[in-house]
Amino acid sequence: MAIRNVRLEGDPILRKKSKEVKEITPKIRVLIDDMLETMYEKDGVGLAAPQVGILKRIVVIDVGDGPIVMVNPRIVREEGTQTGDEGCISVPGKAGQVTRPNDVTVRFMDENGEHYELDGTELLARAICHECDHLEGKLYVDLVEGGLHEVTAEEEE
Numbered sequence: 001m002a003i004r005n006v007r008l009e010g011d012p013i014l015r016k017k018s019k020e021v022k023e024i025t026p027k028i029r030v031l032i033d034d035m036l037e038t039m040y041e042k043d044g045v046g047l048a049a050p051q052v053g054i055l056k057r058i059v060v061i062d063v064g065d066g067p068i069v070m071v072n073p074r075i076v077r078e079e080g081t082q083t084g085d086e087g088c089i090s091v092p093g094k095a096g097q098v099t100r101p102n103d104v105t106v107r108f109m110d111e112n113g114e115h116y117e118l119d120g121t122e123l124l125a126r127a128i129c130h131e132c133d134h135l136e137g138k139l140y141v142d143l144v145e146g147g148l149h150e151v152t153a154e155e156e157e
Helices: 026-041 122-135
Strands: 046-048 058-061 068-079 082-088 091-100 103-109 115-121 145-150
Touching (some): 026 058, 026 068, 058 122, 068 122, 082 122, 103 122, 115 122
Antiparallel strands (some): 046 058, 058 068, 082 091, 091 145
């Protein structure tokens, strides 16, 4: 496993739409392992493949309950709303208020090609939406209400 370089806001790759993963290859498994290691190294709760320069529909998330690997995630249900501070590994030192669904259902494959459906609420729902936005070339800064503010390392998610 290796720590990958994280692309920062302003890098054009972050604004491109990712391509579907056709099959889980050894190279994809290495990418997933590297993404997990990079996410933990950067103290993030999620990371999408475009953030490490790979335009593949892969995200990893860990909101404190252990890692979730999602290949080709697709949100199929959204309910309720929540507004809260959100940050991003690709926009270091900044955060802003974003309104997201409070409950979501997402369908995806795991790193073994098994299909799953997962319900997420609160922080997990926020992380799923945030990371899936990355796959569409969208950043949370596009949704911020009232502008960004500086955060210290202790406050970042």
